[in-house]
Amino acid sequence: MSTRTIIAAMSGGVDSSVAAGLLVEAGHRVIGATLSMKPCAEEGEYSWCCGKMAETAAAQVACRLGIAHYVLDVAEDFETHVLRHCWDEYAAGRTPSPCLVCNQRIKLGRLLALADDLGADAVATGHYARLAPPDERGPVLRRGVDLPKDQSYFLSQVRRHQLERAAFPLGELTKPQVRDLARRMGFHNAERKESQDACFSHEQGFAEGLRRRFAAEVSQGEIRTADGRVVGTHQGLHRYTVGQRKGLGIALGERAYVVRLDTASNAVVLSDRIEDLETPGLEASDLNWIVPTPEVFHAQVQIRYRSKPVEAEVHRLPDKGARVVFETPQKAVTKGQALAVYEGDRVIGGGWIDKA
Amino acid sequence: MSIYLDHNATTPVDPSVTAAMARASTEVFGNPSSLHSLGQKARLALHEARSQVARILKAEPEDILFTASGSEADNLAISGVLGRSDKPFSRVVTTGLEHPAVLLTCDAWSERGFEIIRVMPRACGVVAPEDFEKALAGQPALVSVMLASNETGAIQKVADIAAISHAHGCIVHCDAVQAVGKIDVDVQALGVDLLAVSAHKLYGPKGIGALYVRPGTRLSPILYGGGQERALRPGTEAVPLAVGFGLACELSQTRLQEDAARISELRAHLETRALAELPEVRINAGEAPRLPGTSSLALRGALGDSLMMALDLRGIAVSTGSACHAARGEAPSALEAMGVPPEWSRGTVRISLGRTTSREDIDRALEALLEARKRLRTGGRT
DSSP states (O other): OOOOEEEEEOOSSHHHHHHHHHHHHTTOEEEEEEEEOSOGGGBTTBOOTTSHHHHHHHHHHHHHHTOEEEEEEOHHHIIIIIIIHHHHHHHTTOOOOHHHHIIIIIIIHHHHHHHHHHTOOEEEOOOSEEEEEEETTEEEEEEOSSGGGOOGGGGTTSOHHHHTTEEOTTTTOOHHHHHHHHHHTTOTTTTOOOOTTGGGOBTTOHHHHHHHHTTOOOOOEEEEETTSOEEEEESOGGGOOTTOOTTOOOOOSSOOEEEEEETTTTEEEEESOGGGGEEEEEEEEEEEESSOOOSEEEEEEEOSTTSOOEEEEEEEETTTEEEEEEEEEEEOOOTTSEEEEEETTEEEEEEEEEEO | OOEEOBTTTOOOOOHHHHHHHHHHHHHTOSOTTOOSHHHHHHHHHHHHHHHHHHHHTTOOGGGEEEESSHHHHHHHHHHHHHTOTTOOOSEEEEETTOOHHHHHHHHHHHHTTOEEEEEOOOTTSOOOHHHHHHHHTTOOOEEEEESBOTTTOBBOOHHHHHHHHHHTTOEEEEEOTTTBTTBOOOHHHHTOSEEEEEGGGGTSOTTOEEEEEOTTOOOOOSSOSSOTGGGTSOSOOOHHHHHHHHHHHHHHHHHHHHHHHHHHHHHHHHHHHHHHHSSSEEETTTTSOBOTTEEEEEETTOOHHHHHHHHHHTTEEOEEOOOOSGGGTSOOOHHHHTTOOHHHHTTEEEEEOOTTOOHHHHHHHHHHHHHHHHHTTSSOOO
């Protein structure tokens, strides 16, 4: 591989540190960049992933690797495109997927713009996904070899032109291998614990944290059963998601699930029948096709991060839409979540679930 | 070879200052409060340092309180007046240009019910004394005005504002951290009651600053302890740092005219070339009287962060103009306060020259800027 100038996103964690280290070892000219997403005044309220300690951790690793390292302030974009967007989604009775938006707009979006400014060729992150040189159809984005750690779902919104300038050096590795590499590279953070979803943690929960942040009023409403019986009061639809069983504060037989968030009547709809949770398909919008696809095709689709891919038929609709028909009905298909479309382990595209 | 063009952030310690501090650390290690001869020696060294700091401000040694930083001096000035038991003022009139040390101290008092009025600068980067007078509205207040903007170098009309303010019964504090050592600062001519200074901006050490307190200006302490610095800033005095600070002041004072002339000429060279060779460039506060070495260059549509990094990768240290505070719910930056549009303020780099800057440094920085500018905005920002 020829020597390239690559901007490595460095969060201060083990994964992105090793990703940067591997690029340095491969002989590339690497520039480390840590994204600062948090307005300082909120210290203590939120614990975003990219606080000062994380910046320092990344700087220590960069120093060890002998590469330049900068902190890029993206707080404004993060506020608008991730936090504000997520609150709008919750307010509309949907359950947003912040990481996908952040990866596409902030991590790759901002860092590729920086790459342009600095004359760099590519941007690398520590995601567990494989990106092979493009074939005749386009970028070859596949699941990471370490399937339990695979993050390709979170990359399904990344645009084709962005993938053409991306690198995911950890795709062929397992987490234990990455830790071994971190130890061999002498990183101080080699033994650090996982910090998944730390970006969006808040003591009151992400959604409630956002409500307070944007000073939205609590919109109380009914909790009712699928057959119309009112069984309680909720403190805002944003606190619920389809399929949720815990924390309902309602005794309804042995098992009750949220089956729907009805925005028209501002109601949380429960059922104790698992069939009420199942749907034969979904409709999605804003499809990001990484490679060209036919109008109708068979694929494996994934409807949330930790769910198994399921066999389905995908029908493309006008205006970047798609209808998906599952081979067998699926539970808890949730509006606002991302749909990722796979062909085996290759990511074909993705969109946003609008209708279950 | 790296080129340092960020002297407004901090300056390299003058080698003779380093040597003096090293000597003081070993030879004058006594506690200035001790009564024995080692203590006396330390006390004398401290007094000499205090005299040197006083001289650069045209003040008397007894008017100078050492603090741990310029920020602490600002804090002591503002909270020291507002916190007095006789509650002299219930409001503060300040400017939209102030350093966070002033800005956030005022915010803290605002939360305690004090009224804080910020007078915005005119588009030239300077606060008009008549705007300030309007804001005072004939009422007494604590006044806090910076002498020179750290971002643009624009020199404020402190003497005029102090005269107007005193006519209304105000106490006037001046944050002169960025100005002392670069231009003549005379507390008598300025007519201020309090004035903050920092050592590391004038080739002295970090960790020490000073507050000038006009005789008769009463302050309450913000720290409590063993009675040092007239019980207004307790804690065993940092004698070696004070010695370094004092010497740095003396050196700055001696060479001030010569430095200012040479640095002004270099800046003129920088700005002439920048205006001639860079597309869509302008100089923030370029029309205002400015500190000799500060140049705030706005490159329309560029991103200051990217410019800073591009220059750093070529071994040239500059700073970004701090933009986009307002978008985050923070107080506006100096550039925003002046009404610099976002497409210019975002693309601002602050280049600040110093004693060791050469014409060749300026030319190399400019080449790097030209090269970086060529690349900018080739890709879309998503």
